[in-house]
Amino acid sequence: MQTLTALIRQAQEGAQDARDQLFAAAYDELRKLARARLRDGGRNTVLDTTSLVHESYLKFMQGGQLRADDRKAFFAYSSRIMRSVIIDTVRERRAERRGGNLREVTLNTEVGDGLPSGSDEILRVHDALLALEQAEPRLARVVEMRYFGGYSEAEIAEALELTDRTVRRDWEKARLLLMAMLKS
Known part of the structure; x- marks a missing residue:
């Protein structure tokens, strides 16, 4: 092989x-x-x-x-493609919720109040990641590989040719920036 x-x-x-x-x-x-x-x-x-x-x-x-x-580059590229597939799927599901042949059903449950739905969270993170990518492209790559790709810090360091310590610092910085973006 x-x-x-x-x-x-x-x-x-x-x-x-x-x-x-x-x-x-x-x-x-x-x-x-x-x-x-x-x-x-x-x-x-x-x-x-x-x-x-x-x-x-x-x-x-x-x-x-x-x-x-x-x-390494192939799996980083694959991670990006998987991210786009997830984002596209979430967008399609959200579009289905807004119309189509679906019947509107109202449920009265207090358990789910205030909890973000998975699709809402994915799109909010995606939008914040796009903004981060404009300001700090390397930080965005680290977040993409960790959040969407599930890579460990060592795997990210190897793929991006950085040290583990640099990846940890980038991850912390990116997390703080994204949390600030997601709160607003």
Whole structure:
């Protein structure tokens, strides 16, 4: 079996079967990445691990050119694609709630009052992350990889070629900035 890096290079050169082989070779690790994204349960109740990986694959195939040079970059790119799949799914669900052929049902329960819904939280974090990306792109990458990708600090440090300490500082700084953005 070829290495992921060799398959990535072949896929960049346009070999269609290399893309399929790349995803087949990386499937188990992509499932781990998807599981990390969805592990909190409340973030997205429509997608499961398998469907997130498969939807990401479809989006990857539609995207055309592979934007990764090696294994680390491929999984960082995959993390980004998974983020966009989750965001798109949440937006579709919210659009369905606003119309369509759905009947409006009013429930009277006080248990859920004041609790943010998973989709609302995802979109608020996404919007705050876009604002953070404009001001501090590296901090946004750290948040994206940690919050949406489920990467550990060591994995982020390796992927972004930073020290563990720098990633910890960036994470803390980004968390404070995002919390301030989300409160307003």
